[in-house]
Amino acid sequence: MVYWYSQRTTMEMGFNRDLRRAADRITDAGTVTIISHIDADGISTEAILAQAIAREEIPVESIFVRQLEPMAMRHVPRDDSLKIFADLGAGQQNLIEEHGLSADEVLIIDHHVSQPCGTDYQQVNCLDYGITRMSAAGVAYLVAKMIDPTSIDLAKLAVIGNVGDMMAREHCGLVGPAREIVQDGVEYGNVIVRERDLNCYGVSTRPLHICLGYNDDPYIDGISNSPNAALQFLERLDVELKNPQGGWLVWEEVTFDDKRTIISALTQQLIAHGREVDRLLSETYIFPDEPERTPLRNASEYATLLNACGRWAKPKVGARICRGERGEAYREAGFMLAHHRSVIRDLLTYILDTGVAELSHMQYINTADRFPDTIVGIGAGMALSKLDWRKPIMVLAALVDEPDVTKISMRTNQWAVARGVDLQEALALASAEVGGAGGGHKIAAGAFIPRGREEEFVDSVNRILERQFATAGQDDS
Numbered sequence: 001m002v003y004w005y006s007q008r009t010t011m012e013m014g015f016n017r018d019l020r021r022a023a024d025r026i027t028d029a030g031t032v033t034i035i036s037h038i039d040a041d042g043i044s045t046e047a048i049l050a051q052a053i054a055r056e057e058i059p060v061e062s063i064f065v066r067q068l069e070p071m072a073m074r075h076v077p078r079d080d081s082l083k084i085f086a087d088l089g090a091g092q093q094n095l096i097e098e099h100g101l102s103a104d105e106v107l108i109i110d111h112h113v114s115q116p117c118g119t120d121y122q123q124v125n126c127l128d129y130g131i132t133r134m135s136a137a138g139v140a141y142l143v144a145k146m147i148d149p150t151s152i153d154l155a156k157l158a159v160i161g162n163v164g165d166m167m168a169r170e171h172c173g174l175v176g177p178a179r180e181i182v183q184d185g186v187e188y189g190n191v192i193v194r195e196r197d198l199n200c201y202g203v204s205t206r207p208l209h210i211c212l213g214y215n216d217d218p219y220i221d222g223i224s225n226s227p228n229a230a231l232q233f234l235e236r237l238d239v240e241l242k243n244p245q246g247g248w249l250v251w252e253e254v255t256f257d258d259k260r261t262i263i264s265a266l267t268q269q270l271i272a273h274g275r276e277v278d279r280l281l282s283e284t285y286i287f288p289d290e291p292e293r294t295p296l297r298n299a300s301e302y303a304t305l306l307n308a309c310g311r312w313a314k315p316k317v318g319a320r321i322c323r324g325e326r327g328e329a330y331r332e333a334g335f336m337l338a339h340h341r342s343v344i345r346d347l348l349t350y351i352l353d354t355g356v357a358e359l360s361h362m363q364y365i366n367t368a369d370r371f372p373d374t375i376v377g378i379g380a381g382m383a384l385s386k387l388d389w390r391k392p393i394m395v396l397a398a399l400v401d402e403p404d405v406t407k408i409s410m411r412t413n414q415w416a417v418a419r420g421v422d423l424q425e426a427l428a429l430a431s432a433e434v435g436g437a438g439g440g441h442k443i444a445a446g447a448f449i450p451r452g453r454e455e456e457f458v459d460s461v462n463r464i465l466e467r468q469f470a471t472a473g474q475d476d477s
């Protein structure tokens, strides 16, 4: 106990020292260039840093990239600005070095696994201190708070980044240092925590039966994957589903008593089908400063809006929204969200209609160039509960601008992760074998491999998954 305590303290001191050094580095800079990722975490990270830096009256420019690779590096300016690589960079330090950037012009703010590198780039990375449930936006926020302790209005953006990067997924809520950031948002007044809320996507925008019918975490027999059945289920309960004007209520608008009735009925439904009830409730994060019934109203829907902007090549629209712009930027984001959803729906239909190839421990499909590679992972995740959910799913896709490369996206669920599956490990190992590269998280990972090596790669991933399932089985006994 004493050992654990002292270790924890040492870790915290180290992390705080790195945050302090990053903050000092920024406030000493003449100008700053931020290079960030196009997903919700990358966009919110950029918005936190850029606002914190602008408040210090330091000129700042931002560049968004889909991934840090040689082509993207060409957009990184060769000037005397401080280059902050955010939500990326830790794993691409050799590339930064090859680009000719020296240690005195680079700062990395990341939460991905670090790559050893000859140049000693300054970095602040929560992973180095054993903090695995925090995204880059969380780290960026802590840096911003070091720059100016009154910047707690930015905690809201960190919550969006953390939720967007699935940091709340495993434990049905944010934990550890990421949870402490939530408290800053509560204190400022732009975040409300609902501690035991329904664990369901769309609580601010979707009619309740759509919300439940589209949800598969937890999978509820007779409700998940069927909005019609969900509606029938709800109609049997004595609860108000519509407002006085006849419009459908969203979960946020349902009365406290009706929420209790619904949750208790859903619990019974889970128990009746022998399923665990522990994922039915989750901590959710509502933003009282945003209009009701919009995707801006809670962290997970806000994150989807930002992802839609990023994946359809408009990360800067997302970044403007994070800075509080509405009007034109918000309208544009709304179009992208609608487009995003319809293409994902098409992809899902394609996967289910075409069918997947099954191996002993996984399933896969090659969508070639039919869908943008930026969304195939999302489609894979959505298809999983409609297929054999025990087997992790892989989607192979072509890259339009790089014909020699195949992109791999893989998804699994908590059930498999609890049984030892680690997709980040599987894809990193198997892609290295064929001369590619991969990484990510246990539950969701990706890779790039040379075209033509797909078959051996898929076999190799299957073998690794077999070992992961088997090894964890032994640990249990």
Ligand SMILES: [Mn+2]
Pocket: 041, 042, 087, 111, 135, 136, 165
């Ligand atoms: Mn991230």
